[in-house]
Amino acid sequence: MRKKWVSLVMTLMLTSACYSSIVSGAGTSLTTQDKFEVLKGKGIFTGFTDGSARLNEQMSREQFAAVLFRLMELKDVSGPPSYNDVLKTRWSYGEIEAVTEAGLMKGMGVGKFQPGSPVTVEQLATILVRAYGSEGSSNNGVGGKVSSWAKSAVAVAIDKGIIPIMYDYTGNATRGLLVDATYAAYQKMSTPEYKPLHVKSLDVISNTKIILTLDEPVSVLKPDNITIRKTYGSSKLIIRQATLSADGKKVEIVTDPQESATQYILTVDDTTKSFVSLSVDTTKPRIINFHAVSNYWLSITFSEPVDASSATDLKNYGVNNGLYMYRAELSNDGRTVTIQTNEQNAKTKYTFVAYNITDLAGNTLDPVTYTFGDEDQSAPTVKKITSDTNRVTLWFSERLDRDSAENVANYVINGNLGYPTRLDYNDTNQTVTLTTADQEDGKAYTLTLKNIKDLAGNAIKNPTKVNFTGVNNDVNYSLYVQSIRSLNWNTLEIRLNNAITANDLSQFNLIVNRDNGASVSMSGWQSYVTLQDSKTIRVQYRTADQSNPNLFREQHLIEASVYGLPKLNTRNNANVKSFAGTDAVNDVPSVREIKALDSRSVQVLFSKPVRNISKDAFILQTKDGEYVSIASESVNNRNKVVDSVVLYLDSPMQWNTNYALRFTGAVTDAAGWNAMKVTDGANPYTVYFKGIGDNNNNNNAAPRMANISSEDPYNIAVTFSEPVKNAAKGPYSLWTNDDRKIVDLKEGENATFEVSEDRTKLYIHLFADQLDSLTYNKSYKVIYQRDAGKIVDDEGKGFDEGKGANEAGFKAKGKEHTAPYIDDAYVKDAKLVLVFSEAIQGYSNQTNYFEIKINGDTITPDAGQLVNDKEIRLSLPKSYFKRAYGSITVTDAGADHITDINHVNVLQESVPFRIK
Incomplete structure (x- = not known):
């Protein structure tokens, strides 16, 4: 059950011993109609459409469930329906599921809730007693007619004043009785009970402030129960304010100035604590260090501990040039404040001011000003331009002013295209995507730009002209958007049918078009884009004023478009997908x-x-x-x-x-x-x-092998007990248990070694042309030859010399090793681009490793280039750059030399491509 607790701040007036307490303001003389109006104002009752309360009508079970739902502040629950007579389409479905989940109401048997059935008085009493948390027995009996199962609860409900004494408790309850009972339960839940304070410790903060830490939390504070006197003498110290913390575990007491170095005794309820006062502090706090920790954080260090409420109040700080401050946090020692901001611009000078911050004695910081960042005086430029079907994307050197970037009048294209039909600015990628009228495929166009400004107001050179080649629908598309789904309220996952590279990802752009049919403005949105695997893109968004916003809401249907990826099919809105919002929160890291x-x-x-x-x-x-x-x-x-x-x-x-x-x-x-x-x-x-370590000497434990696994016939993963250095230097041996054979693994001869980024894993890649593959389900062991090795941990500790620490066994689990192959082939910038399924080696710009056929002719490339470990680009004779279909196959010479990291040869499969 959830109760409402009232946190009280009691302030003593200077001229009297009286204090004010926050209590419920309802008296005992309220009529049932008055109580209904109070509960209606609290949102617990709603009334009927004609405004009446209908207090004499019977209350149905679903109406009662709705009242309980609001009274107890329950939350919606997910899952299948609990009852076959309460479907998801019924207005009370959510309330009934919630009260059932909370254990407040139960079904009537055989999977039925009977939502329209009336509620009896004894049912009403039982449920409200259960909700109030007072289930048990009463010393008083029940004189009226009552079912045996309800006697105890009815007695408790009468004792608590939830229901009156009646002749028959088995009869149906009216809405008026429910109002009276609900009001009584609400009053009791809203008025916490006073418990004596048991003080665990007393901390003297300043000459006028004391903090009490309690053994257990309380919800009510009575300042007149607290007294402070001198240990030697009878004079009482005046308490100006006593405040209970939100969690009920601490009491902050503010007093008149105490005599310096004087012993006092504090008494509260049955607890007595003595303390010695501090000297009067009149020194103002100072800022001794200010700097930008990163593009999102500022750090301020004070000369002494400061008051948390003033130090974390953003109203006490200011910064210019559109930098937003989201929150301020005070370190445990009370001296350092860190402030989270939106992204700070690389070429912007900011002015920061702090004021009104007090130390623990109440001394106030003098206003102080700092500057940070660099002033931007350079104009934006176009870094590159890419074209897609009737779309052009401009990549700028820096972030732009959105109003100028999305002003159609600032762009014009020759060749009858004119102004773009749509503009979309992506602040994270620093790109502007122009949607144009139908382009002529292969035609050269000139785009003229003017009046486009960066965030500092610097304008692009007027005019700036860039060229691009038109693209239209007659394209060999191979990349499709399979789905877009919301992982949480600001993160999307995009699934593709084919793999893309990191270079492809740099051209990715996503635009949210509609939310429940309404247009969406992405002004101020920023995105963080990652490649989860070769076919899955993940995009996290934030807005200018919220770092973790609720953008993709539950019960919303959202439409988005994907652009920019090479060979992406955009015909007939194939790149446009709709998806449902979600109630899943983007949890912060823990x-x-x-x-x-x-x-x-x-x-x-x-x-x-x-x-x-x-x-x-x-x-x-x-x-x-x-x-x-x-x-x-x-x-x-x-x-x-x-x-x-x-x-x-x-x-x-x-x-x-x-x-x-x-x-x-x-x-x-x-x-x-x-x-x-x-x-x-x-x-x-x-x-x-x-803590762990040697029981006597607490020595740093030496690194050792913790685990070994193999999911591939030619690859082994070794996990160490901690991050290590020199793991790739070996030496290592591979032992076969069944054959009792041992093979020394030598870098570059029969294997190669690769260390994980966190230095806790070593990947051993066996060479297929030198060693047999690991046999599925066969037992092996990797042995580290520590006498010749140099593995140490980050503190310089050598490898564990204990028996078995330098070896670990495993069973091979990989049945097949997939050979590398050409995953995709397409023409771009007058070159035939080959994308392989994995990293390859053995290619150094040879032209005889591939057989190319175009319209039946066998072609030899003019040149070849290994662009990265997965991509080769071949230059073709210019005479073949016309609309044509072709295919490419790895030759025998190519298959002999091109391999993966395990020296497994590339497959010789024919792969089609098209020249536009």
């Missing part, structure tokens, strides 16, 4: 797992990829609250996106001792927009773990 690797290193695994890792992002404490210094961390690059980090400590942890890790908010999601979880309700977000 900790998935934490564990001590040894006495001086701790591994933190996150719930999702993150960036902005640094040692200052973490706060490590013992169970007693002592701080543990973090010397360094394994990432060493704030811009690097990772899913884990190893923290290295200055001193060893204690064996089997509990440790707590908290977070400053510097670590963000991969986009850099949302700080990881730093609070859990009203408390700091904390993860706990136990």
